[in-house]
Amino acid sequence: EVQLVESGGGLVQPGGSLRLSCAASGFSFSTYWMSWVRQTPGKGLEWVANIKPDGSDKYYVDSMKGRFTISRDNAQNSLYLQMNSLRAEDTAVYYCATEAPIALLDHWGQGTLVTVSS
Amino acid sequence: IQMTQSPSSLSASVGDRVTITCRASQSVSTHLNWYQQKPGKAPKVLIHAASSLQSGVPSRFSGSGSGTDFTLTITSLQPEDFATYYCQQGYTTPGTFGQGTRLEIK
Numbered sequence: 001e002v003q004l005v006e007s008g009g010g011l012v013q014p015g016g017s018l019r020l021s022c023a024a025s026g027f028s029f030s031t032y033w034m035s036w037v038r039q040t041p042g043k044g045l046e047w048v049a050n051i052k053p054d055g056s057d058k059y060y061v062d063s064m065k066g067r068f069t070i071s072r073d074n075a076q077n078s079l080y081l082q083m084n085s086l087r088a089e090d091t092a093v094y095y096c097a098t099e100a101p102i103a104l105l106d107h108w109g110q111g112t113l114v115t116v117s118s
Numbered sequence: 119i120q121m122t123q124s125p126s127s128l129s130a131s132v133g134d135r136v137t138i139t140c141r142a143s144q145s146v147s148t149h150l151n152w153y154q155q156k157p158g159k160a161p162k163v164l165i166h167a168a169s170s171l172q173s174g175v176p177s178r179f180s181g182s183g184s185g186t187d188f189t190l191t192i193t194s195l196q197p198e199d200f201a202t203y204y205c206q207q208g209y210t211t212p213g214t215f216g217q218g219t220r221l222e223i224k
Contacts, residue, residue: 044204045206047214047215050211059212095160097160102149102166102167102208103149103207103211104151104163104166105151105153105161106163108161109160110160111160
């Protein structure tokens with residue numbers, strides 16, 4: 001059974017940093033594209049970034065380029081999202097997901113809440 | 119690519135047939151996915167590639183369309199179908215989502 005478990009969310013001040021983790025099990029992690037998606041009450045679902053199976057290619061939504069970094073450790077079956085220079089509008093539930101062709105997000109974690117507030 | 123769903127919310131009764139529409143700002147071919155989300159839960163795939171039913175999803179769900187206009191149809195609504203539905207295009211990166219359609223019990 002595919003399992004994705006996010007961790008690392010919490011309360012952080014504006015301008016601060018946070019690193020999210022996603023522990024994967026039940027599938028061949030090193031062969032899958034992986035994505036981060038976030039959900040805010042105001043903007044709904046927003047794709048954040050994805051990463052190729054071997055980590056050699058990464059894509060980001062424009063508004064997060066330069067602030068967020070996606071990475072993975074295939075030996076540890078783990079996906080990461082380093083978030084810097086956080087803003088109030090980054091407050092959201094962050095999900096990791098497996099990504100199949102045509103950006104199909106076919107397995108999701110339970111999400112981790114990030115709150116950016118002073 | 120911008121994705122626009124209509125309606126934003128919808129009230130229906132158990133047993134009804136409902137249709138949700140998704141329009142893309144440019145052609146996405148059939149690179150269109152539909153998700154269902156219940157409160158406090160992650161989204162779940164219903165339909166991929168516009169009309170292919172995801173494994174395990176009941177056959178009362180169906181999708182159609184290509185290019186810029188797509189529909190998700192639910193025949194004979196069941197109590198567990200009351201949720202929020204999202205479309206997502208997978209034609210270009212980022213795979214943008216529609217704003218969602220909240221399906222409520224009448």
